[in-house]
Amino acid sequence: MDGGPCGERPYDPDDLPDGLLVADHAGKVTVFNTALARLCGADPAAALGKDFRDVLPLRDADGRDWWKCTDPYHGLRTRVRQPERCLWLADGSEVMVTARYVREPRRGGDVVRLVVGVRDGSARARQERDRADLVSTVAHELRSPLTSVKGFTATLLARWARFNDDQKLVMLETVNADADRVTRLISELLDVSRIESGRLEVHRQVVDLAAAARRAVAGRVAAGDPEDRFRLTVGEGLPEMWLDPDKIDQILGNLLENAVRHGAGTVTIVVEPVSSGVTDAGPWGAAVSVSDEGEGIAPELAPRVFRQFWRGKRRGGTGLGLYIVKGLVEAHGGTITIQRARQGGAEFRFSLPAGTPDFA
Ligand SMILES: Nc1ncnc2c1ncn2[C@@H]1O[C@H](COP(=O)(O)OP(=O)(O)OP(=O)(O)O)[C@@H](O)[C@H]1O
Numbered sequence: 001m002d003g004g005p006c007g008e009r010p011y012d013p014d015d016l017p018d019g020l021l022v023a024d025h026a027g028k029v030t031v032f033n034t035a036l037a038r039l040c041g042a043d044p045a046a047a048l049g050k051d052f053r054d055v056l057p058l059r060d061a062d063g064r065d066w067w068k069c070t071d072p073y074h075g076l077r078t079r080v081r082q083p084e085r086c087l088w089l090a091d092g093s094e095v096m097v098t099a100r101y102v103r104e105p106r107r108g109g110d111v112v113r114l115v116v117g118v119r120d121g122s123a124r125a126r127q128e129r130d131r132a133d134l135v136s137t138v139a140h141e142l143r144s145p146l147t148s149v150k151g152f153t154a155t156l157l158a159r160w161a162r163f164n165d166d167q168k169l170v171m172l173e174t175v176n177a178d179a180d181r182v183t184r185l186i187s188e189l190l191d192v193s194r195i196e197s198g199r200l201e202v203h204r205q206v207v208d209l210a211a212a213a214r215r216a217v218a219g220r221v222a223a224g225d226p227e228d229r230f231r232l233t234v235g236e237g238l239p240e241m242w243l244d245p246d247k248i249d250q251i252l253g254n255l256l257e258n259a260v261r262h263g264a265g266t267v268t269i270v271v272e273p274v275s276s277g278v279t280d281a282g283p284w285g286a287a288v289s290v291s292d293e294g295e296g297i298a299p300e301l302a303p304r305v306f307r308q309f310w311r312g313k314r315r316g317g318t319g320l321g322l323y324i325v326k327g328l329v330e331a332h333g334g335t336i337t338i339q340r341a342r343q344g345g346a347e348f349r350f351s352l353p354a355g356t357p358d359f360a
């Protein structure tokens with residue numbers, strides 16, 4: 001342990017971000033680092049020389065004394081470690097605990113040292129809660145369109161002859177729209193899971209951003225929005241952009257849809273180069289802003305819009321659109337921000353680096 005370049009120890013247990021307890025062959029504590037002291041609210045100096053069970057009492061989910069259950073010094077001689085598990089400290093806080101039983105001889109010998117790692121469990125507990133929330137939100141989102149599909153098909157099957165063609169058409173149109181909603185939600189969820197697991201792949205090729213913006217507008221117009229709702233401005237000197245064309249279409253489609261659905265008035269799209277800040281270095285990439293003349297988003301709500309399932313007053317969407325947009329922009333190495341547009345509405349602006357071919 002001693003012998004660093006200046007006579008220091010090469011490492012100090014107090015440098016560890018996680019709690020660490022080491023006990024000797026008799027179970028007396030030899031190391032009790034500051035992170036562990038912080039977790040337990042104990043005095044590290046007072047813990048030294050005490051029995052490990054007294055300074056680190058742990059309970060399992062059923063409230064049983066964990067050390068009694070495992071008994072490191074007298075349990076199975078083949079056991080050399082405890083896998084990570086969730087336990088509770090005396091004050092009821094949740095911790096993740098792992099342990100190693102150092103034996104001499106290594107196989108089947110007595111325990112000469114017990115090394116216990118303790119990590120704060122609140123982040124994991126929060127993650128689990130978030131996951132449970134996600135499951136219930138998804139179940140709910142799937143159930144409402146499916147309830148309507150089931151309701152209308154059951155009604156039509158039971159009373160087919162009683163409805164006229166117009167009534168049947170309305171019901172089938174609703175069923176069709178709800179089926180589309182389920183399909184869309186499922187593909188959004190797949191995107192979310194790819195973003196979360198870092199499996200989102202960007203297949204780069206040269207993309208004409210201005211043409212992509214024009215295509216996105218044409219798509220909205222084809223879907224029934226009046227052409228004069230959109231204004232597109234393209235700045236001079238855009239660099240050659242290496243991007244994933246499908247993902248760019250998805251980003252622009254989402255932002256335009258939001259501007260039309262949640263905003264109002266004219267939707268202005270500006271595509272312009274972004275400089276690297278270094279003279280003569282040429283543009284770093286490009287930025288696209290999409291702004292509208294609606295109510296906009298209150299500044300205190302702005303950080304929330306990129307969260308999963310967050311949506312404002314107006315229902316209809318699932319609240320995944322902007323979360324996915326942010327994930328797609330970041331997968332390109334870009335950033336997205338929201339601010340109040342000059343015209344008063346919301347302005348979303350994303351910047352993307354010019355990028356290089358995949359094989360470069
Ligand atoms: N241009 C805008 N003007 C005002 N509010 C907006 C605008 N864009 C987004 N919002 C608000 O942000 C929320 C989240 O947007 P997001 O695109 O993530 O979800 P959504 O449009 O409700 O559903 P989805 O896109 O998943 O169908 C919206 O519900 C809306 O309240």
Ligand SMILES: [Mg+2]
Pocket residue numbers: 254257258317321322
């Ligand atoms: Mg949306």
